[in-house]
Amino acid sequence: MAKFSIACSFLGLSLLSAFLPSLAVLAPEILASEEVFTKRNADGGHTCLLQQASTPLGRKSSAEKSSALSSSSPGALKSQEAALLKVPVLPEKGRCRTTLYFVGTEAFDDEPRSRRAVHQTASSSSSQVALLEDHPNSRPGGNAEELPLLPFYLWHAFVPNENAGIEESQLMKRMGIVAPLFALALGGVMLIFKYKMVGLFMIFFGAQTIMTLYIKNVLSACIVSQELGLSGFPAPFLVTGLQQIVSFCLLGSLMQASKCTSSAYQPRSLDSVSQMAAVACLALSFVGNIGLNNLSVSLLDISVNVAIRSTTPLWALMIDCAIVKSESHSLPEAAMVLLGTICSACVVFAKSQHTMQLGGADFSAVGVCVCLLSVMSSAMELVMIKQFATSLNFKLNSVDAVLYVAIPATIMLAPLVFFLPHNVPWHGHGIMTDWEVFQIVLKWNPMLLGLALFSGVLAAAYNCLLYSLVQSFSPYMAAISSNFNKVAFVAFSVMLGLELSGCMERLPQAPWNHMLAAMLGSATSFAYLGLLKRSCSEKLNAKFEPSRTCDGTVWLDLRGHGGYPTAAGHDVGGVSLGSAGTRPRTAPGGAATGSMTPLERESQISYGGGSPVLRKKLFDQNVAEWGSRYQKNKKQLDTISRECQNLRSEAAKQQQELDGKIEHFDQMEARFNNEVMPKFGDAKSREEAARQERHHLQVDLSENRKLKVQLSRDRKILCADFERKHSELGRGAETRDRLEAQLGSFTLQRQQ
Numbered sequence: 001m002a003k004f005s006i007a008c009s010f011l012g013l014s015l016l017s018a019f020l021p022s023l024a025v026l027a028p029e030i031l032a033s034e035e036v037f038t039k040r041n042a043d044g045g046h047t048c049l050l051q052q053a054s055t056p057l058g059r060k061s062s063a064e065k066s067s068a069l070s071s072s073s074p075g076a077l078k079s080q081e082a083a084l085l086k087v088p089v090l091p092e093k094g095r096c097r098t099t100l101y102f103v104g105t106e107a108f109d110d111e112p113r114s115r116r117a118v119h120q121t122a123s124s125s126s127s128q129v130a131l132l133e134d135h136p137n138s139r140p141g142g143n144a145e146e147l148p149l150l151p152f153y154l155w156h157a158f159v160p161n162e163n164a165g166i167e168e169s170q171l172m173k174r175m176g177i178v179a180p181l182f183a184l185a186l187g188g189v190m191l192i193f194k195y196k197m198v199g200l201f202m203i204f205f206g207a208q209t210i211m212t213l214y215i216k217n218v219l220s221a222c223i224v225s226q227e228l229g230l231s232g233f234p235a236p237f238l239v240t241g242l243q244q245i246v247s248f249c250l251l252g253s254l255m256q257a258s259k260c261t262s263s264a265y266q267p268r269s270l271d272s273v274s275q276m277a278a279v280a281c282l283a284l285s286f287v288g289n290i291g292l293n294n295l296s297v298s299l300l301d302i303s304v305n306v307a308i309r310s311t312t313p314l315w316a317l318m319i320d321c322a323i324v325k326s327e328s329h330s331l332p333e334a335a336m337v338l339l340g341t342i343c344s345a346c347v348v349f350a351k352s353q354h355t356m357q358l359g360g361a362d363f364s365a366v367g368v369c370v371c372l373l374s375v376m377s378s379a380m381e382l383v384m385i386k387q388f389a390t391s392l393n394f395k396l397n398s399v400d401a402v403l404y405v406a407i408p409a410t411i412m413l414a415p416l417v418f419f420l421p422h423n424v425p426w427h428g429h430g431i432m433t434d435w436e437v438f439q440i441v442l443k444w445n446p447m448l449l450g451l452a453l454f455s456g457v458l459a460a461a462y463n464c465l466l467y468s469l470v471q472s473f474s475p476y477m478a479a480i481s482s483n484f485n486k487v488a489f490v491a492f493s494v495m496l497g498l499e500l501s502g503c504m505e506r507l508p509q510a511p512w513n514h515m516l517a518a519m520l521g522s523a524t525s526f527a528y529l530g531l532l533k534r535s536c537s538e539k540l541n542a543k544f545e546p547s548r549t550c551d552g553t554v555w556l557d558l559r560g561h562g563g564y565p566t567a568a569g570h571d572v573g574g575v576s577l578g579s580a581g582t583r584p585r586t587a588p589g590g591a592a593t594g595s596m597t598p599l600e601r602e603s604q605i606s607y608g609g610g611s612p613v614l615r616k617k618l619f620d621q622n623v624a625e626w627g628s629r630y631q632k633n634k635k636q637l638d639t640i641s642r643e644c645q646n647l648r649s650e651a652a653k654q655q656q657e658l659d660g661k662i663e664h665f666d667q668m669e670a671r672f673n674n675e676v677m678p679k680f681g682d683a684k685s686r687e688e689a690a691r692q693e694r695h696h697l698q699v700d701l702s703e704n705r706k707l708k709v710q711l712s713r714d715r716k717i718l719c720a721d722f723e724r725k726h727s728e729l730g731r732g733a734e735t736r737d738r739l740e741a742q743l744g745s746f747t748l749q750r751q752q
Contacts, residue, residue, distance in 0.1 A: 180209040200469055207462045214458060216297055219451050225444040233441060234424040235434035236294030239452050240287070241413040246456025247463070248406035251399060267400045271657070282384050282401070283408035288377025290459075291413060292370050295422065299367030308371040313337050315379035336528050343521035366423060385470050398467035402460060 183206035190199030219239070224230035233239060258265040270276050297305055314337045385401070396404065417434040424432050441448050 180206040180213070182206075183209070200465070204465050204469055207458075207465050211458055211462050212297075214455060215294065219448075219455060220297065222448050222451060223445065224441055224448065228444070230426050230429075230440070230444070232425065233437070233448055233452060234426065235417075235437040235441075236297075237291045237413050237416040237420065238434035238438055239455065240291040240294055241410045241417060242449075242452050243290075243456040243459040244406040244410045244413070246453055247402055247460035248410075250457060250460050251403050251406075255403075265399075267403055268396060270404070272660070278384070278387075279396075279404045280408050282381060283405045284412060285377045285381035285384060286405050287409050287412045289374050289381050291416065292374035292377065296367045296371035296374060299423070299425070300371060304368070305371055308368065309375050309378070312375055312378050312382070315376050316382050319379050319383050339521070346517075346521075382470060385467060396467075398464040401467050402463045 183202045187199045187202030187204075187206065190196075190202060220232040220234075222232065224232070255265050255267065270279065293305075293309070296308075300308075317334060317337050417438075419433065421431045421433050423430070424437060426432075
């Protein structure tokens with residue numbers, strides 16, 4: 001499992017090591033960190049303005065900048081105090097190689113007046129503004145063309161310079177670029193030779209340095225539009241979401257590819273709602289950490305950003321003590337963490353004073369607040385990863401953690417991408433959302449999306465390394481290692497020219513003298529904190545301290561570690577490792593052992609000195625051999641202990657599942673007894689009553705049927721009687737009619 005995660009991380013970082021040289025040669029137009037505007041002078045020369053929108057002068061139009069700079073007289077330029085810094089320009093077809101001279105803090109009488117540049121620094125986060133008056137002889141034809149410039153550090157790392165005056169500076173820049181790649185290679189070699197701790201720290205150093213360089217000086221310095229003066233990709237939440245999507249697709253593809261091999265990888269499943277909620281909380285912390293850090297990187301200098309983020313151990317300590325209620329932290333440890341935090345705050349204060357003097361403090365205040373929020377999220381993320389393996393009994397490896405965090409993190413970032421406006425370092429744009437920035441980048445330079453997607457590969461490798469480091473050691477170890485990496489990266493940023501506050505050939509002036517002193521204090525405090533952690537670990541692991549008596553016997557005093565209990569219940573504290581001879585000897589402070597039984601010789605108690613000491617005679621052997629065997633057995637015991645711990649965690653997981661099933665069964669049984677059985681009794685009583693009522697109805701029905709038969713018989717009799725009487729009445733009526741007719745006829749006859 002660990003080999004798979006380390007392999008994935010090393011693969012992504014190896015891709016970057018192959019990508020950087022090609023990036024320096026094949027993509028100079030995309031990676032240009034300054035924008036060049038040219039116009040023709042009245043005398044046929046050229047005026048080139050190099051700028052970025054974050055400088056005070058960059059807020060004006062191009063014509064105003066050019067007129068303002070060209071109005072500077074040679075005498076005014078001489079009065080500026082600076083040193084010369086030569087930047088070679090990439091030669092193109094039909095051009096000769098030219099050199100820009102950036103003026104720092106000294107006059108430049110020895111430089112030709114046909115090439116002259118004025119360097120101004122508005123804030124440590126802004127780039128240089130320079131004016132170059134170049135004679136037409138320097139470029140054949142004298143056409144006004146744009147000068148494509150590579151990033152200063154990237155070009156000097158791979159292209160030899162013709163100027164011999166800055167060979168030492170060139171060597172420092174090459175070393176600054178090669179050092180992270182060398183750390184990656186050395187870390188891989190250490191892992192091969194089973195030096196896991198050193199190897200992981202070296203790879204983590206290289207990964208963090210490369211990741212910061214890529215985000216700050218590749219992705220944040222690419223040209224979007226030279227016509228509009230736009231550079232960089234200031235959409236931190238969108239970039240973070242793209243990184244998570246790429247990480248999910250990359251790891252998913254690797255897992256599917258592993259199924260074609262004999263060692264197929266299957267991620268651990270989330271079995272309960274609490275585990276899903278824990279992963280969602282981890283994703284929320286990750287979103288706050290990475291997204292806000294990307295935003296702060298675009299708003300702050302590298303030095304200020306890494307200084308604030310070096311306070312992660314303090315926040316982790318506070319969260320661990322306040323929320324987790326951990327009591328394993330000592331007072332010196334907390335003091336060192338507080339001292340390191342104060343030094344980091346001094347770095348921020350020194351840099352902010354310098355920025356306020358030059359009128360660029362608004363952006364820095366927002367960046368500092370955003371960076372503090374990202375630090376709090378980072379500390380919460382580390383503490384949560386630690387809690388996965390302790391309180392929740394739910395330990396995700398680095399690959400599974402990155403895989404499961406990707407989807408919820410992307411979902412959480414989606415509203416921020418579309419609806420959260422923020423300041424962008426683009427001239428004339430002000431506040432924009434990430435989606436609006438994405439539309440502008442897609443319209444003017446779609447190739448920038450390729451660089452953003454490639455950062456997802458680096459993010460997947462970096463996150464896998466970070467989680468592996470936290471789970472292999474501890475969150476504090478990872479945070480301390482990250483702090484040392486950041487302090488080293490500040491040195492690299494100074495060497496590479498990413499922080500151009502002064503001349504490299506001189507001692508640093510304010511604010512760099514204050515910043516470097518505070519950074520040194522931060523590094524010292526956190527180094528001492530690491531030593532405290534190491535000493536605590538050694539005290540916990542040191543169970544035996546051998547000592548030799550006057551007769552050559554080696555004893556292990558265990559009284560400080562609890563000793564061994566005797567049959568009488570006493571704690572005895574010493575174990576003899578034997579001497580050069582096998583003859584009986586006298587214990588320190590005890591009696592002779594020559595007349596003891598074998599059992600007494602094997603285990604005897606001496607009460608010299610007021611406390612019982614167990615003396616166990618071992619076979620004669622060399623102490624060095626015994627020590628080597630002890631180390632071997634200790635390693636085997638540690639391996640067995642880890643296996644037992646894994647078995648305990650698996651047993652705890654199964655016990656947790658069993659407890660859940662038992663609880664569910666108890667709930668079902670209680671529901672059966674309290675709800676189902678009463679309803680069943682009521683239904684049964686109603687059914688019995690219905691049966692009795694049915695029986696009564698059946699009896700009534702039978703009686704009614706008998707009554708019906710009787711009534712039918714009576715009806716037939718009555719109907720027959722009625723018919724007979726009706727017929728008799730009919731005959732009587734006919735007789736009456738006949739008699740009345742006869743009576744009528746007789747009456748007529750009589751009247752006649």
